[in-house]
Amino acid sequence: MSLAAAPSTKVQFNLDKTSILLIDGDELSMNLLSQILSGFGAHDLARSDKVEDSRAILNDTKFHLIVLDPTSLASDGYALVEWTRRHSVQNRFTPVLIATGHTQASRIGAARDSGANFVVTKPFVPAVILQRIRWMARDARHFVDCAAYAGPERRFHSEGAPGGRGRREEDRAAEALFSSSRELSQSDIDQIMSPASGKK
């Protein structure tokens, strides 16, 4: 485990008051994630393995966190996130963590454009999952709503409007990564998706 992934031993973390929706088309993968979250104290865990069922659940029940593996679903999981950001009655602003086994750069772009907060790659490492959930709890990015996108602001900092002039080094690095279709490591993904606070 890297130092960056290792939370301080003084950090308090308990999901006993957190309601979570797991969306995964693969039962074993969902069980693995469920076991990790249960270890973190979560007991309010809803499950769904189909996009259509998930939409109904997302409209009816409010969650504190959604964890989704888009590649395991028969229908487009990224489109489900996009739908959630635009149409879900209860969960438009709920943090979404995408958990996936293999990530092409083109799909990371789809994840980012769908409105997910973070992406984490398998294998699931409890310390990393915990860190990502903490990042989401501290995520201070604005929620952007426009014709092309709905979701957390996609820049690392909230300085200035996204896009256009005045781009920083991080943005150019992210663009370079998005422009390729190679497999991305977790650190690549974190560099793209994480807010500055998450890196500290």
Next chain:
Amino acid sequence: MSSRKYISPPNLLAEALDLAAPQLAERAISAAEENLAAMADTCRSRIESLLHDIDAMTVAVQNDDFNATVLKTYFLAVKLVGLGRPAGYPDLDVAAKSLCDVLDGLMVAGLPDVRFPTLVTVHTSAMRQLREPAILAEGAADLLSGLRALRSRFAVRPDEDSVLEV
């Protein structure tokens, strides 16, 4: 004129974490690892089943549509990723990702490739060997190095055109 709204919704996840009973993160991680360890046998069994199914694709490709078979194999390989660590074979996840990369490269190429069965078999054989770390000893590094070489040859690489231009 485009309309862009910036909204600052309350962070309900943060509020839920604040309301939770005290628990050290270290303890939470330890409990999660224990829960995962209890699933080791299930993961091992699933790995065996998936390796069998992936190998079967090397035969199926002789009769079925090439691209459809590669896609099926890819999704089987994706299911493997993440099972190695809880099963106690962390290097297997690396090999499974390598297979995903190689299959992804074949899909992007979009043309039937007679090397498909060999590429798949090399990976599944490596994964089977990586389940025996005690027997394999330091040979695991060589195996993974070999897979990396394959991956670099077949996976979609960034900036390939610009390299050719130079």
